[in-house]
Amino acid sequence: MRTIDASEVTARIREMSIESNYHVDPAYVRKVEEAKAGETSSLGLMVLDQITENAALASAERVPYCQDTGVSIVFAEVGQDVRIEGGLLEDAINEGIRQGYRDGYLRGSVVNDPLRRVNTKDNTPAVIHYRVVEGNRLKLYFAAKGTGAENMSMARMLKPSDGREGVIQTIVNHVFNSGGNPCPPILLGIGLGGSIEKAALQAKWALFRELGTPNPDPLVAELEGDILEAVNRTGVGPMGMGGDTTCIAVHVETYACHIGALPICVNVECHAHRHAEVVL
Amino acid sequence: MRAIDLPLAPDVVESLSMGDMCELSGVLYTARDAAHKRMLEDAARGEPLPIDVAGQVLYYVGPTPPKPGAVIGSAGPTTSGRMDAYTPRMLELGLTGMIGKGGRSPAVVEAIARHRAVYFAAIGGTAALLAKRIREVELIAYEDLGTEAIRRLVVERFPVVVAVDSRGKDIFAEGFKEFAK
Numbered sequence: 001m002r003t004i005d006a007s008e009v010t011a012r013i014r015e016m017s018i019e020s021n022y023h024v025d026p027a028y029v030r031k032v033e034e035a036k037a038g039e040t041s042s043l044g045l046m047v048l049d050q051i052t053e054n055a056a057l058a059s060a061e062r063v064p065y066c067q068d069t070g071v072s073i074v075f076a077e078v079g080q081d082v083r084i085e086g087g088l089l090e091d092a093i094n095e096g097i098r099q100g101y102r103d104g105y106l107r108g109s110v111v112n113d114p115l116r117r118v119n120t121k122d123n124t125p126a127v128i129h130y131r132v133v134e135g136n137r138l139k140l141y142f143a144a145k146g147t148g149a150e151n152m153s154m155a156r157m158l159k160p161s162d163g164r165e166g167v168i169q170t171i172v173n174h175v176f177n178s179g180g181n182p183c184p185p186i187l188l189g190i191g192l193g194g195s196i197e198k199a200a201l202q203a204k205w206a207l208f209r210e211l212g213t214p215n216p217d218p219l220v221a222e223l224e225g226d227i228l229e230a231v232n233r234t235g236v237g238p239m240g241m242g243g244d245t246t247c248i249a250v251h252v253e254t255y256a257c258h259i260g261a262l263p264i265c266v267n268v269e270c271h272a273h274r275h276a277e278v279v280l
Numbered sequence: 281m282r283a284i285d286l287p288l289a290p291d292v293v294e295s296l297s298m299g300d301m302c303e304l305s306g307v308l309y310t311a312r313d314a315a316h317k318r319m320l321e322d323a324a325r326g327e328p329l330p331i332d333v334a335g336q337v338l339y340y341v342g343p344t345p346p347k348p349g350a351v352i353g354s355a356g357p358t359t360s361g362r363m364d365a366y367t368p369r370m371l372e373l374g375l376t377g378m379i380g381k382g383g384r385s386p387a388v389v390e391a392i393a394r395h396r397a398v399y400f401a402a403i404g405g406t407a408a409l410l411a412k413r414i415r416e417v418e419l420i421a422y423e424d425l426g427t428e429a430i431r432r433l434v435v436e437r438f439p440v441v442v443a444v445d446s447r448g449k450d451i452f453a454e455g456f457k458e459f460a461k
Contacts, residue, residue: 041459043299043441050403050439058408064344064354067407105353107344107427119426148359148381148404179452181359181382183404235460239403240382241299241441242455272405 002079002136004280006087009140013096016142016276017072018104021064027211028248028273029055032185035245044243048185051238051271066272069106070144072097072126075208079135090128093140098122109147129201138280141208149182149270155200158262164223167192167264172230174266175247180240183270185248187211188227191265194255203267206251208275215252224250286435287335288376293398296442298449302400303437308339308379309420312358314428316366323373330421330430334374339402340381342427343411352417352433356407357381360399364388371395379440383452393448400440401451413438 032051039045058065074093084092101108101123110124111117133139154174158166171190191202214221227250237243248271257263284292286306296302309331311319319329340360344353360380367378368391376397381404384392392399402410416434423429443451 041455043301043455044459046301047403050406050409054403054406054409057412058354061408063347063350063408063411065408066405067342067344067354067356068358069344105345105347107342107353109342109427121426146405151359176456179383180401180404181361183381233461235456235458237456237459239401240455241401241443241451242457242459244459270405 001081001083003083003085004138005085006089006092008280009084009089009092009138010096010099012140012278012280013074013093013142014100014103016140016278017097017100017106017144020142020274020276021069021104021106021144022062023059024055024065025211025273025275028187028271031212031248032271035185035248039238039243039245041237041243043241044238044245047238047241048245064106065274066146067107068109068146068148069101069123070146070274071110071150072123073143073145073204074126074128075141075205076128076130077133077139078130079137080132081136082138093126093128094124097124097126139277140280141277142275143207144274146183146270146272149186149268152178152182152268153203153266155196155263155265157196158264160260160262162262167223168227168230170264171227171266172234175231176234176236178268179236182268183272184236184238184240185245185271187269187273188231188247188250189267189269190227190250190252191267192252192254192263193257194263195257196263198255199263199265200267202253202255203265206253207267207269209251211273212249217254220252220254224252227252286337288337288398290396293376293396293446296398296445298442298445298451298454300442302440302442304400304440305436305438306434308337308433308435310341310431310433311338312340312342312428313362314425315422315430316363316370318422320366320369323369329373333370335376337377337379338370338375339379339433352411352414354407355411355414357402357404360384367391371397384444384450389444389448389450392444393446396446398442398446399444401443402440410438
């Protein structure tokens, strides 16, 4: 049994929340840079230029890339031979968010309750998902998830007869109807199979995969490629104003499901891709 | 790139066409979800609004807190569709322009055309860049709303695209057509 002090969790969450909001994923910025060569819309090209310029500026001046510094999403992989000392893991994570959002001049974008809607001012509580894994480490994944894109997410229970084509068509229609709202060029996290909540969790988890790496299952990897191509044929384009660059990557995660079910969830990520991870 | 002064003169509004890239200079007011709700509650009670929106441009933004020495934090546009429920009434009150991101409902596009107004799209997520074009910030009302309070901004060469012009031409309804395969 290995012990980890709760204060260390707090310190690392604090750091990840600040740094990821100032420095968005460089792989995403590279993808946007590469997309410029294939973008035939002059307006679209202007948008892509402004995005890469913004990334460089936010990084150099250490200011938030986007004013929506997001709801804080944390995935905690807890080794079953780890013991957290000095407080609850959940409290330690939330304290890190509180300190990071205060010290990093990040926006408090969370209300205490969906009906009362009073801003908590420090972006707490985070949305936290736990998974117990082998070993004596604690791995923490952090994301700042902007709501323009999150609001364009979707879950649906398809029929098994809808099949692969139904999956692609559902996603394409959804991206087309979302237009400029999720701030394209987007990343699509897709959960396929499981149950309604499993599909949603998988869709979110898919966004944490290293950008643009294919699913190890070749059948799923091929589906990812076909979805990407189909979505980029919609013409939605950068910020929805028309163009060739709508989506820069598709990550699909699958899970076993009922003989009568084909659950799908699409979690949309904007070009402000703020992700970080750390192993304790 | 067209240089446009704020507030917008009526003939300038008429001259703007869908897809025009513009740089705005002058005064804007910030308002997003909660400020819209409260303003229209004030109006429904017959009370004066904290700002006279007639002839003005609203920017849908909730900035991050300013770092020491900065006039404002990062300040990009939020999704305009959430303001659709309030916009026809704001246009009736004389609002001439809006800045946000993403599409508007058919009812809003129709109201924009009827009131000869304009909707500009700023580039969502480019909040560090857009903050650089904001020169002055003054808190006007609803301080308790924090980031959602109404602020008066003075901007210089603030980059936007005409998304819905005064004739109701809508880039979010038409822009994709040329590029769809």
